[in-house]
Amino acid sequence: MTRGVVRIGDTVRRPASVASPFVRDLLGLLERRGFEGAPRHLGRDESGRDVLSYVPGWVPVRLRPWTDAQVAAAGRLARAMHDATRGSDLAGRHEVVCHHDLGPNNAVFRSGDALPGAFIDFDMAAPGSPLEDVGYMAWLWCVSSKAATRAVEVQAAQVRVLADAYGLAGPERDVLVDAMLERQARNVRFWAQVRARIPGLTDRQVAERIAWSRREHAHTAEHRQVFEAALA
Structure with a gap:
């Protein structure tokens, strides 16, 4: 972008x-x-x-299913990044500094073991709650509304893999699905407002991204109990 x-x-x-x-x-x-x-x-x-x-490795050009090992590595990496900002002046009164766009498209995968080893593109970083990043990650690393993708039970199991690797527990774990839904809804608003910030972006492309975000939100809401059961 x-x-x-x-x-x-x-x-x-x-x-x-x-x-x-x-x-x-x-x-x-x-x-x-x-x-x-x-x-x-x-x-x-x-x-x-x-x-x-320059961070060596490769960055995926599109979303796709990831292995449990890749999802777990991303969760551990996010936790280490958050922990490195706790109590800092940059975090201020918030728990951590969030990246706010921790999708696979902003992860550099190592060529040797194909695991994510770094995050890039910190332009949207700001103080916030860990759930802002983890909810977004649970969506983009684990969940998809596409009919051809993996069964929702498999998606839910990977959400658990991510939560376990990050170390999400207690009330935060209990509301992870809410955090996913919130980030999906926020994505709708983001694309509605971003038109003037990205040269060359057409109204049709914006509409497609909004429609996709809404489909993802509906998918997560429909299968909420499956996701919550996997996290329990």
Whole structure:
């Protein structure tokens, strides 16, 4: 969604944005606290672009089913990232700093074992609740309304894999399905408002993304009891 991003050697150059100062500070915090699953901020280049370290691996171009091992690795990575921000000035009065877009499309998979080893694209990061990220992950890593995808019981089992790997327990685990539904509803609003921010995005493409988000919300709501039973 960000135009003008290029790789130069072992660096990635991104056009600066209003989010750049927060992303710079967040990536610096993650580095200082020993979290290795994110790029490093290396400053600005002569054109004013943010310079980030290049994370080797591959990024999927579309959503698809993932293995339990991949889902679990993503859950552990998210927990480590959240833990690295707890109690920080950036988190403020909130529990953690959320990425807010932890789909597989923002994960770098290692070439050796095909497990997600890093997250990228922190432009939407902001203080928040862990459930904002985990609910979104449970949806995009584990759940799909497509008729040709895996049975809902298999999807629910993977939601449990994610919750277990993240270490979600107590009341937060009890409301994970609500968090999924909330993020799906929020996605509808996001695409309704994003038209002017993405050059070249057509009204038809926006309508398709809104319709997809609504189908996903309806699917999760219809099978809510299956998901909740798997988490119990």
